[in-house]
Amino acid sequence: SGYITIDPGFKNTGSTTSAITFLDGEEGILRYRGYSIEDLAEKASFLEVAYLLIYGDLPTADQYAEFEHEVRTHTLVNEDMRKIFEGFPVNAHPMGTLSSLVSAMSAFYPDSYDSNVPADTEMHIIRLMAKMPTIVTWSYKKSQGHPVNYPDNSLDYCSNFLNMMFALPVEKYEVDPVVAKALNKLLILHADHEQNCSTSTVRLVGSSQANIYTSISAGIGALWGPLHGGANQEVIEMLEAIKADGGDSQKYIDKAKDKNDDFRLFGFGHRVYKNFDPRARIIKKAADEVLEKLGVNDPVLDIAKTLEKAALEDEYFVSRKLYPNVDFYSGIIYRALGIPTNMFTVMFAIGRLPGWIAQWKEMRENNEPIGRPRQIYTGPTERDFVAMDKR
Numbered sequence: 506s507g508y509i510t511i512d513p514g515f516k517n518t519g520s521t522t523s524a525i526t527f528l529d530g531e532e533g534i535l536r537y538r539g540y541s542i543e544d545l546a547e548k549a550s551f552l553e554v555a556y557l558l559i560y561g562d563l564p565t566a567d568q569y570a571e572f573e574h575e576v577r578t579h580t581l582v583n584e585d586m587r588k589i590f591e592g593f594p595v596n597a598h599p600m601g602t603l604s605s606l607v608s609a610m611s612a613f614y615p616d617s618y619d620s621n622v623p624a625d626t627e628m629h630i631i632r633l634m635a636k637m638p639t640i641v642t643w644s645y646k647k648s649q650g651h652p653v654n655y656p657d658n659s660l661d662y663c664s665n666f667l668n669m670m671f672a673l674p675v676e677k678y679e680v681d682p683v684v685a686k687a688l689n690k691l692l693i694l695h696a697d698h699e700q701n702c703s704t705s706t707v708r709l710v711g712s713s714q715a716n717i718y719t720s721i722s723a724g725i726g727a728l729w730g731p732l733h734g735g736a737n738q739e740v741i742e743m744l745e746a747i748k749a750d751g752g753d754s755q756k757y758i759d760k761a762k763d764k765n766d767d768f769r770l771f772g773f774g775h776r777v778y779k780n781f782d783p784r785a786r787i788i789k790k791a792a793d794e795v796l797e798k799l800g801v802n803d804p805v806l807d808i809a810k811t812l813e814k815a816a817l818e819d820e821y822f823v824s825r826k827l828y829p830n831v832d833f834y835s836g837i838i839y840r841a842l843g844i845p846t847n848m849f850t851v852m853f854a855i856g857r858l859p860g861w862i863a864q865w866k867e868m869r870e871n872n873e874p875i876g877r878p879r880q881i882y883t884g885p886t887e888r889d890f891v892a893m894d895k896r
């Protein structure tokens with residue numbers, strides 16, 4: 506019926522109207538609900554930004570206190586969820602585990618199937634915000650052969666996460682405020698990015714009126730891929746490979762330019778930013794500060810800087826408007842904070858969670874129709890069935 510336009514990768518297709526995130530790819534502007542990413546990253550807490558994204562305005566002191574309290578007191582995860590978790594292999598990728606356990610939450614909170622009850626939806630939102638960091642730290646503890654840590658409700662969001670990650674029963678652990686502040690900033694920078702691949706996935710799954718846990722779980726799956734959130738892990742693995750290979754950045758730039766080679770320079774290029782990624786600018790500065798404050802001397806950072814410089818001077822990257830994106834430097838900070846490489850993408854997921862929630866909520870409140878793209882069929886027109894012994 507009518508004309509169908511094919512737009513692979515939806516490069517020029519808008520799927521919705523949205524009042525959440527403003528993005529100007531030419532000018533490198535990113536704003537959540539009208540507030541600049543630069544201001545929010547510098548001045549706000551991650552939960553404040555989460556509130557802003559989900560409910561539309563910055564919280565008053567009372568609203569913030571209530572939201573924070575709710576999140577703080579729902580961090581404990583049902584012990585039966587741990588039994589599911591314990592069945593995963595010790596070296597399972599934390600993204601697969603997280604996606605499965607978030608999906609499993611729908612079984613523990615069956616009232617999520619009826620997402621039309623606002624009070625229930627509120628609770629699901631709080632539960633997701635509160636419990637996802639707890640689940641994420643389990644993967645790390647298991648990989649280390651250590652017992653998991655239970656949440657500590659006396660700590661703020663970032664400190665509680667760091668405590669669950671790094672505290673050991675045998676020695677005293679104090680959260681370093683420099684580390685907590687850096688984590689807060691990284692989570693804010695990742696909190697929303699309008700209709701990216703994982704967010705579009707959350708909205709599409711949610712558009713069938715599937716429950717919020719399943720919708721977010723699908724988003725986690727989409728984020729895992731190396732062209733999306735998985736790029737932060739790929740970047741560090743690439744920089745380490747360059748280092749192991751004698752530190753010759755040019756060789757990898759040439760490889761990325763070679764059209765007979767699938768290799769891409771991870772952390773470079775963006776679907777919408779065509780001059781610079783504002784998040785990358787903030788992160789580059791933060792990386793320098795954090796490494797200096799923590800006294801970390803990371804040779805991988807030097808390789809990153811040489812590689813960036815060489816690429817920015819190369820005709821191939823210049824003509825295609827390929828610049829470092831948010832993932833180019835985020836892994837370097839995560840490394841300095843002691844977070845292992847295979848957990849970078851789950852860190853991104855914790856950051857993106859309020860964005861996914863806000864977008865899911867907006868889609869349901871606007872009563873959007875089920876997402877159902879069309880196609881142009883290119884297979885055989887019509888064929889006569891051939892019995893198996895005649896093929």
Ligand code: CMC
Binds near residue numbers: 735762771772775
């Ligand atoms: N290295 C080498 N060449 C590249 C790269 C790269 N990183 N990115 C794009 N190109 C080339 C691509 O080969 C194409 O060249 P040509 O015109 O000769 O065919 C041209 O630039 C346009 O690229 P595209 O693939 O059509 O662009 P896209 O908008 O579909 O893809 C992207 C955007 C982010 C998937 C892509 O730039 C990429 O794969 N980058 C590396 C992965 C990465 O860092 N992803 C993180 C993105 S930011 C955070 C997030 O979304 O999670």
